Amino acid sequence: MSLFKERQYLRIRVDREADDSLWMKCKSCGELVFKRRVRENNNVCPNCGEYFFLTAQERIDSLLDPGSFENLTEPIVTDDPLGFVDNQPYSDRLREAQQKTDLLDAILIGRGAIHGIPVVLGAMDFRFIGGTMGSVMGEHVCRAMETAVAERRAFVLVSSSGGARIQEGVFSLLQMAKTVTVRRRLASAGLPFISVMTYPTSGGVQASIASLGDILIAEKGALIGFAGRRVIQQTISEELPQHFQTETFALERGQIDRVVRREELRDELALALGFFAGAR
Amino acid sequence: MTDERTLDLLEAKIGELRQLNAVEGIDLSKEIARLEEKLQHLREKLYANLSDWERVKLARNPKRPYSLDYLETVFEGFYELRGDRVTGDDRALLTGLARLDGRPVVILAQQKGRTTEENKERFFGMPRPQGFRKARRAIELADRFGFPLISLIDTPGAYPGLEAEEQNIGATIAESLQAMAGVRVPTVAVVIGEGGSGGALAIGLADCILMLENAIFSVITPEGAASILWKDKDKAKEAAAALQMTADRLLTLGLIDGIVPEPLGGAHKDPAKTEAALKGEILRRLAELEAAPTDERLARRYARYRAIGRFRPAPPAPATDAPEPPAADATAPSVAR
Numbered sequence: 158m159s160l161f162k163e164r165q166y167l168r169i170r171v172d173r174e175a176d177d178s179l180w181m182k183c184k185s186c187g188e189l190v191f192k193r194r195v196r197e198n199n200n201v202c203p204n205c206g207e208y209f210f211l212t213a214q215e216r217i218d219s220l221l222d223p224g225s226f227e228n229l230t231e232p233i234v235t236d237d238p239l240g241f242v243d244n245q246p247y248s249d250r251l252r253e254a255q256q257k258t259d260l261l262d263a264i265l266i267g268r269g270a271i272h273g274i275p276v277v278l279g280a281m282d283f284r285f286i287g288g289t290m291g292s293v294m295g296e297h298v299c300r301a302m303e304t305a306v307a308e309r310r311a312f313v314l315v316s317s318s319g320g321a322r323i324q325e326g327v328f329s330l331l332q333m334a335k336t337v338t339v340r341r342r343l344a345s346a347g348l349p350f351i352s353v354m355t356y357p358t359s360g361g362v363q364a365s366i367a368s369l370g371d372i373l374i375a376e377k378g379a380l381i382g383f384a385g386r387r388v389i390q391q392t393i394s395e396e397l398p399q400h401f402q403t404e405t406f407a408l409e410r411g412q413i414d415r416v417v418r419r420e421e422l423r424d425e426l427a428l429a430l431g432f433f434a435g436a437r
Numbered sequence: 438m439t440d441e442r443t444l445d446l447l448e449a450k451i452g453e454l455r456q457l458n459a460v461e462g463i464d465l466s467k468e469i470a471r472l473e474e475k476l477q478h479l480r481e482k483l484y485a486n487l488s489d490w491e492r493v494k495l496a497r498n499p500k501r502p503y504s505l506d507y508l509e510t511v512f513e514g515f516y517e518l519r520g521d522r523v524t525g526d527d528r529a530l531l532t533g534l535a536r537l538d539g540r541p542v543v544i545l546a547q548q549k550g551r552t553t554e555e556n557k558e559r560f561f562g563m564p565r566p567q568g569f570r571k572a573r574r575a576i577e578l579a580d581r582f583g584f585p586l587i588s589l590i591d592t593p594g595a596y597p598g599l600e601a602e603e604q605n606i607g608a609t610i611a612e613s614l615q616a617m618a619g620v621r622v623p624t625v626a627v628v629i630g631e632g633g634s635g636g637a638l639a640i641g642l643a644d645c646i647l648m649l650e651n652a653i654f655s656v657i658t659p660e661g662a663a664s665i666l667w668k669d670k671d672k673a674k675e676a677a678a679a680l681q682m683t684a685d686r687l688l689t690l691g692l693i694d695g696i697v698p699e700p701l702g703g704a705h706k707d708p709a710k711t712e713a714a715l716k717g718e719i720l721r722r723l724a725e726l727e728a729a730p731t732d733e734r735l736a737r738r739y740a741r742y743r744a745i746g747r748f749r750p751a752p753p754a755p756a757t758d759a760p761e762p763p764a765a766d767a768t769a770p771s772v773a774r
Contacts, residue, residue: 292746384597
């Protein structure tokens with residue numbers, strides 16, 4: 158279901174630049190910009206405002222009160238239950254992704270606070286096989302929600318995912334069922350879940366946990382949808398609107414509650430969570 | 438290797454001989470018996486060695502019984518409930534009431550078409566948002582009146598289209614999943630043909646998942662996987678094998694609960710036999726589920742889905758020259774920074 162790995166959606170990623178180069182070129186405006194300035198600017202181009210991908214860690218740092226993050230990501234890796242091989246063994250792809258990102262899979266979870274409000278936060282990392290959801294991500298999303306219930310914290314999930322991870326077959330598909338099942342615990346405990354959709358929130362992730370927040374917030378520049386543009390165009394020969402599956406498209410059609418700029422996301426979350434503080 | 442078509446041809450020939458035998462009075466009974474034995478032997482050989490790709494083709498064979506066929510034979514008096522109360526009715530995902538051995542049940546059933554005209558109406562069995570919204574309605578109905586819920590799954594996947602996206606098909610799938618996860622009645626889902634991805638799972642999150650022997654269930658079509666991972670549409674055969682989408686593989690992997698046997702050559706070779714096997718299995722599973730008190734059954738459902746996934750502790754990281762010091766806080770595993 159991760160049908161979104163198509164070139165027209167891919168944007169420049171800061172980490173692609175050689176690490177020792179100080180400057181990078183923005184693929185949107187073409188300007189040469191100082192890399193450190195981009196990082197300090199939440200990976201937003203200081204010249205044109207184009208958003209670059211945030212890694213999971215960068216996302217966490219951008220949202221939580223400084224120093225409040227306690228990593229709850231367990232050191233687990235997928236078992237590769239199918240022993241999957243395409244043009245390349247899945248185990249090789251995993252190793253490459255792990256080396257590239259310093260992550261074990263496509264998500265980080267942990268405790269933290271946003272303007273003092275205690276939360277459990279999960280952040281996906283698109284660099285890791287397109288942020289796809291397999292056994293490990295599904296497990297971490299569930300553990301995050303269980304921690305939120307045990308400690309009576311709000312749950313915030315920042316999605317950046319092409320969908321289910323094909324290489325784990327039905328195990329991946331059933332992570333949709335798994336996360337949705339555990340999500341009910343938050344609801345019974347009366348704890349809020351804010352789902353933040355970024356670029357991209359698609360396929361099996363959009364069709365499960367990401368769409369089930371009490372509040373759905375899209376980051377400006379997000380892509381939100383189930384089936385990819387190319388798949389749709391192969392099925393129907395219809396022209397798709399320019400802003401198809403953008404945050405504006407989603408907002409206009411009532412699919413999300415709010416659109417927020419990356420720079421304002423942290424304050425926005427605090428504002429929204431504040432309403433639920435009394436309820437808890 | 439002899440394929441299905443050759444065998445069908447042979448079968449037709451045997452039929453002709455039989456006619457000659459009856460009409461013309463020529464005694465061919467010995468020859469016919471010999472050919473029938475040969476046919477049976479070839480068929481057994483063919484179906485004992487089906488490749489995954491052949492299984493995919495069999496699962497998609499339009500001669501197979503579809504949901505509406507089972508609704509006529511396994512169940513009685515299917516009383517269709519149409520319409521999602523918002524935008525329309527979906528002919529690819531049908532819902533309604535029916536009786537199973539006399540008692541009322543709620544049906545969620547995906548339906549493909551056999552003719553071009555019918556497929557136009559049924560979108561080749563690909564449900565749209567109105568279908569998933571309707572499913573949710575039916576699930577709530579089952580919950581309200583305590584009717585067991587039976588899903589018949591047969592879809593290439595949810596419909597990819599502009600209008601479907603405009604109506605937020607992903608969220609309608611998520612909400613159908615959520616309703617299935619919480620419904621308090623016993624739920625049995627059967628993949629009768631093609632179990633295509635989220636569109637199939639949306640009505641498949643059940644207490645008991647069964648598959649017909651030649652059905653498939655997958656996160657993506659083999660064609661889709663071939664084009665995304667192999668970057669080559671012609672690798673669908675390889676993808677079908679790699680995805681492990683057959684009933685016997687999924688049973689071995691512990692992802693489904695049981696397999697309903699099909700007659701040699703597939704469900705369509707002897708629909709009555711398939712229907713009887715399916716009915717027997719659904720009744721047996723339902724009785725099993727109903728033997729447990731509701732809370733226990735729900736706890737089991739929860740535990741089942743909570744436990745899905747295969748992972749292991751990460752091997753210790755190899756020594757690197759990375760300047761970063763080890764995590765000071767042992768309670769916060771810093772496997773990933």
